[in-house]
Amino acid sequence: MKVEVGDLIKILLEAFPPNPKDLEKKDPIELIIKFILAGQNASERVINEAYKNLTSRFKSWEEALNAPDWQIAEAIKVAGYAYKKTNHIKQFLKFVAEHGWTLDWIKDLPPKEAIEILKGIKGIPSRSVRYILAFSFDMPVFPVDPHIKRVIRRLGILGNNATEEMISEYFENIEGIPHKELYLALKTHANKICAARKPKCLMCPVAELCYSVSPSVEYLKGTRRIRL
Ligand code: SF4
Structure with a gap:
């Protein structure tokens, strides 16, 4: 049969x-920065610690974008590859700044277009792009x-x-x-x-x-x- x-x-x-907690909408900026911090193999504990250090050190993402690289690298060093990840975080924050410090507009894009845009952001593994779109923007992607x-x-x-x-x-x-x-x-x-x-x-x-x-x-x- x-x-x-x-x-x-x-x-x-x-x-x-x-x-139900796992279905809650996640903040896209936080999620993307955590993916950048994860790199190839950082553990969840290390990612959370690096993220906490970063958000404690800077009052806003704008302040982080304008800070010298060494300050960001210092805050996230626990996650490894600190300067490479700093570079990716700054490129991502610049992208967010260029869109008025919000990524809400992404949810209105056709999924294929949104996938291509996120794939263009350095430091996000391509297999994580659909996860971000599904869990931060409720987009119909798998x-x-x-x-x-x-x-x-x-x-x-x-x-x-x-x-x-x-x-x-x-x-x-x-x-x-x-x-x-x-x-x-x-x-x-x-x-x-x-x-x-x-x-x-x-x-x-x-x-x-x-x-x-x-x-x-x-x-x-x-x-x-x-x-x-
Ligand atoms: S899905 Fe996996 S666990 Fe289930 S029967 Fe198939 S191989 Fe076994």
Whole structure:
């Protein structure tokens, strides 16, 4: 028996309902500066500490933009690559200043245009752009990270060569999907059940629909499969 992807989405949303706090709209300037501070691998604790130091040292983003580089670098040094990140933060603040110290206008852009604009800001990883648009601007885009890509590939929805961009566009083209909720549900599923090394297929709420279900889950083999 074949099933729709909609069934899979429904099961995931029911199994992993989001914490309302995680759905709250995030300040885009704070979020983007935290992504810049994160760089390739800074921990959440370090990012928060660097951000706190930065916002304690300067009374406003305008003051930070006009400060000498060494002062910003000093404030964020805990996050590493302080001068490189200072440079990216200043370029970003200059961009915000040029738009009247607000990014609200982005929410009125077509998603594709907004994606290209954010991709042009140095220091923001391109895979984080959709996250920023979804969680700061409520735009109908679907963020994907390596963990979500792993789950989607295992489920067999788009095949083993599916890129993050392909997965984003696939879910953005399905009407009526709550993007943020599905993103959070897939994140939880990837962290708690469909782990990289040892997926817990016996505990998986979507095992019945999965192409990569463990062979030990014999009773599910050959029953239901996802239809695109
Ligand atoms: S059945 Fe196993 S491999 Fe498939 S999604 Fe669930 S945990 Fe992952």
